[in-house]
Amino acid sequence: MKIKKTAGSPEPNARERLLETAIDLFAEKGYAGTSVREIVEQAGVSKPVLYYYFKSKEGLFLAILDIAENLQKDLLAGVLNSTGNVLDRLLILYRRVYAGIGENRNLYKMIHGLRSGPPQGAPGYDFTRYHRHMINAIHKIYEAGVDGGEVKKTAADEVAYLVLSLIDFCLHMDQVQPQLSDPQRPERLLRLAFQGIKKGMEN
Amino acid sequence: MKIKKTAGSPEPNARERLLETAIDLFAEKGYAGTSVREIVEQAGVSKPVLYYYFKSKEGLFLAILDIAENLQKDLLAGVLNSTGNVLDRLLILYRRVYAGIGENRNLYKMIHGLRSGPPQGAPGYDFTRYHRHMINAIHKIYEAGVDGGEVKKTAADEVAYLVLSLIDFCLHMDQVQPQLSDPQRPERLLRLAFQGIKKGMEN
């Protein structure tokens, strides 16, 4: 009983290749800017194969987004298992996210582009979910710090926005201006935000 | 005789209408997602009119970006004429930017989408210029504060990134999740960043 076809079969199957190729192309040129012809050509399959596995260009697109959301869910679940003080845990959050993005660069790039840009003819999809998941995670970490008396009790919401804003910004920089990017910057900005900018706050 | 447009011609001319319509559509659906047919139809002109004033879809696109950059240049020049302490001037910066965006919502939306997303088949254009202009302005404001002994001397660059990150983030929210947006948030976040998050930093 064969497990798969021709036991060797080292190359990923057509479905897998289509997903990977589509992620790359959508990330690079956007949804409307990428034709199914390009995708199937670069994936080395024929057009109906795409329509066989996903039933349309939109179906392929949505399958990719499904993968992405599961990745984020798993990642954040892992982060929330961490222990330590607020700053440490926020840094863990950032590092894991950063590492996750490094492993799926183009997937993140694609999401990022669609999250902040026009739909480009792509099917309706609520991209704010990724944002909400992040805010929720930061909120939980911060609340643990409030309970432990480590950080100010006030304005947990505001802090979540502040933290996410600088993480988001650094990831954005990394994406858009990699030559100016610096993986250490979020850590510095987080410390800066913790200590305050004003003179006399040197701690 | 045909009653076309009478001498007065109070309505914006075709060129103007094309620009406005294109901004709206590019903002809403992206560059690749918008066809020249849609643009000319909605602008109430025929296709060759577009090719007469701008010589291609790309030409129209670049003309819009030219307008946008001049708007930003003028706005930042005005902000740098302001006086006061660092926080006040940063708030002025934010408020002017926010007001400017309010007056040209779709123009900003279009830039924002292209700045953080894939080119969508749009002609090459360095969108990082907008970012650089902002960083420069914040930097100048902050340096004035350092000279006046108002803020920490260290890490002027980092502060510029911190400030821009939260302004950017709030504008992004305003764009992407207006229901969660709050024009007052940047002001609160700026104050929070100035004072620090850590307990004992209450000022």
Add this chain to the structure above:
DNA sequence: AGAAAATTACCTACCGGTAGGTATAGTATG
């Protein structure tokens, strides 16, 4: 066990429709 039927996984060739862009012929005004 072995033939028949169904399912899986892919192909070539082509569809109607629309994309960006243009050739040509006007009209209005200085």
Add this chain to the structure above:
DNA sequence: CATACTATACCTACCGGTAGGTAATTTTCT
């Protein structure tokens, strides 16, 4: 009459999607 502007009609290339077929595997029936 020349320049600026606008309309009709049309071009080719490419778009997303499909019709119809096939080779190979798996399932069902006897």
